[in-house]
Amino acid sequence: MRRFALKYLVLRTLSTVAGVLIIAANLVLWHVPPDDLMGNQGYFNRALLLGFQTFLFAYFGFLIADSVSRFWWNRWRPVDANAVVSKGIIIEVAGGNRISGVMHEPAAANGAPNSLGLVIASYGFNDNQFRANHVVQAIAAAGFSVLSWDYRGRGATRGRITDLEGHVADLKSLIEHFARPTAGDGRPIFLLGWSVGGMVSIHAGLHDEKVRKIFAWSTWSDLRRRVLWRIYANPFALLRYLFKGGLLHVSRETNEMVSPIHYFESLARDLGGKDKVAALAREKLFLCHARNDTLVGFDNFEENSRWLRLPPANYLTFKKGSHLMLRKEPVLIGLACRHFSGGVVR
């Protein structure tokens, strides 16, 4: 916590100093004597107008850069294939909440069982159905029914995308819903998620006996301590979160509720020991992370796996791939299928 406060203070001080220097440089560039600044409405109006214009330039510049980056990183286009049947659904869960999503079912083959189980997939904070399609359809092609559901503020689900506790509550409701024999046909339930989706899956499924396995990648351990400062320090991520309405502040109380490391600790208190949580994780959890992840750093994975004492059979790390696990997608699909099918090491 102290380290986080120190980083926050240093960043805030540096940005304030940078702001003052920019103003001073502008005064010199535009030949404005400091005396003229006081009591001159014309200068003030002009400065206001120029400031607004600068903001507009920055905003439109960001929009262009954001569009280019999305086009650049989003390598997967929709395909017309016969292996998967996808259908949009709205699920009314306990409490009257309506959660939208897309159900991907494997196409029935000659005599093959229709589905090996239900995988509930939770995508990342900046993702949507389109960006999750390539992963969930591949898992569906492998014989699982896959529900890719929308967080609050995405799709037709109402609420704010920053309501992380709400997302966890929604996933718990979905698990309850599909565990009912009428909705899930008694199929085993698996959870899959990345980034924020990994956190949501761990919180909702680790201690729930209705969930058989969890597969997560690029997820965090402590949001305030190990992720937020990276967003502040990354100008592009900061602009994205600032302009698109995002995760700029997480209170200490919320952080306790949405950080796996705090969840493990509270679970250890409830279950009566760290060993019991570690045993649960060994039985259910598989983690992946790239060493060059600059948004949710590799230290998050290290902290989670150290706390859980995860054996090598329960994780795989990559040297490259970044937060999005680019070019690692085939490996993730293989690992997920292996984990859900109960792959056991020799």
Place this chain on the structure above:
Amino acid sequence: MMLAWRLEDIDFAIIGILICILLLTFIWRNFFRWDTLYGLKQRGTNQGMYRAFEPPLPRQDGAAIAVLEGAALDPRRRGTWLVQGLLAAGFRVLLLRSVGNAADAMRDARCVALVHHGSFAHKEGEVAAALAACIEGTASCITPLAVIVNEGGTPGMKAAIEGVAMAMKGDGSLRAECHLITCTKAPALDAELAGFHDTLVVRRSKASLRDAELQAIGCMLKWVGS
């Protein structure tokens, strides 16, 4: 005429940058789409007629899948996405170089996957014969299972259908269970694909499984029983 850098040239600079972005995107999408196996620290060991790759987290039964790469180019690059997916699922992968010398590897494998690329104009007959030999040879597998992965477009699909027809016995059945992953321009007819146990058919205008590779891995794992 003297060329001078003027302020108006900034327009050309912007257009140049956009063209560079497009070019880089094209390169990124086409040439750097997948990691090489070396990215997975996989070099494989030479076993004479094939190269064996060990999975990072092996399955309990130690099952192997033989992958026969039909491209003349370095097979360790062309079939990378499939090999990566199979290795991650815990299978040993035996990478073969041709149908003729594959018998040793096939005996140890649960399945043979035949990946073939490129244009099949004027050589569909040869390809069909090779496929038929592969399907016949597959019958010596532990679980006789063949998967044909066609990146040759519609002609490749026709060659695969012909290959299956050639490998059929008198009673119209195959000695091995045969699956097809293919891309095709034309809508595939159920009657044409009746020889295959199951198929993944991607409708597209070019001979490529691009953007459907992950689904292909999923189907493959379903068929071999991950």
